[in-house]
Amino acid sequence: MLKKLQKNKFIFYISAAILVLTVFTVFLLLKNKGKPLELIYTRPQTGNIAVYHLESGILISENSVNITAPQVQKFKRLLISIIPEGSIVKSGDIIARFDTSDILTSIESEEIALANESAGYNDTDIAFDIKIKDLAAKLSNEVENEKIARITYDSMQFAPELEKQKGMVRLNQAKAAVRIAENRIAQEENRKTIQLRQIESKMQGMRAKISEYKNYLEMFTVRAPKEGLVVYPVIKISGSERKAQIGDTLYYGQLFLEIPNLFKMAARAEINEENINKISSGMKAELELEAFKEKKYTGYIKYISKLAQVKDNNPFVKVFEIIIKINENDINRLKPGMNVKIKIFLFNINNARSLPLDFVEARGSELYIILWQNDSFVEKIITAREITSSLVVLEDKCHIENNILLPGENLSKAMSAPRPNSRKIRFIQYSHEND
16 A cells, blocks of 8 residues: 555656646747747958968977987897986986896906906917927027037047038037027917917907997986987887887987977978978968967978878878978977967968858858848859868859858758748847957
């Protein structure tokens, strides 16, 4: 019984809520019944129009100090430490480190090899010294034998001629033995010099390698060459474009950090190949930072690349790089890497008649507007001389005398009515202040 009462009570509340909602809806319908539809209209405006091209870009410094990966071919350049972007550094501060384990291993191997060669040098030196001392002892004996042979020969002046001749032969043999012993010592000393020189040359090469590798250790610790703000440029890594990060292996001499000159800033942008014919050096530009939209900057196109580049690894999309020099200095706001909107002024059209772009509908290749003419809605095709991001510049032959209506929900409702009635429409003139 209790459950039945609760169910009836629930049904009552639901019914009451539906009734209130229905009454409120009817009230709103009655309230709005007879209220005129508001339609916004405009007329062509005459004046001088600046035609411009819009692009997005990023801020760069005109003369940054580029920090590159170590210019070392033999060892991989694996980034293991990098200072946070935006850090203020002084000259000599460590800003990045690369992995040195391979270099340290090579230094250790070379030092072991050098120690072995040094030991071999000493062993060779000692071995030759021993051999030369033995030869010197033999030379000493030969010298003594020569002395004896000479004394013997000198004492034979009264001996028979045959004995004298034998004594002369023995003396000459003794002299020859001395010369042979001396030559052997000279040869050994020469061999010693050559072998020790070869070992020393090899050791010098090892010392040079060790010195070179230790120099690489210094190069793998990157220090700031000047005081300034550290910026990560977008670079190509493993087939993609991004900023460097720990764990990246950079190629020989690859740029990965910048310390920009904040007093000479510029913007870099890419122009599609179908639009590059509109752009030329010296064109003026207006720039707006995404982060500080209230401030506008001026500049001019300083550089246009000669060759097209592939965009985002898509071979079907080609772009040209342009550089816009910024006239103003603003070190508190203009920082490399910031996103910027760029308005490039192409040319001016004097005494041009134009419509706000929102009042024009594109259907295929044709442009339409909707007019209020003789208490009815009329669609009209127009021809445009130029279309900007906010305006449609009309051809001189395109004459429009009636109010042009803004497309939207209210206009659709008014046009769908069986009989348009100006008494049920309230026309509001469009404000051109923001055009």
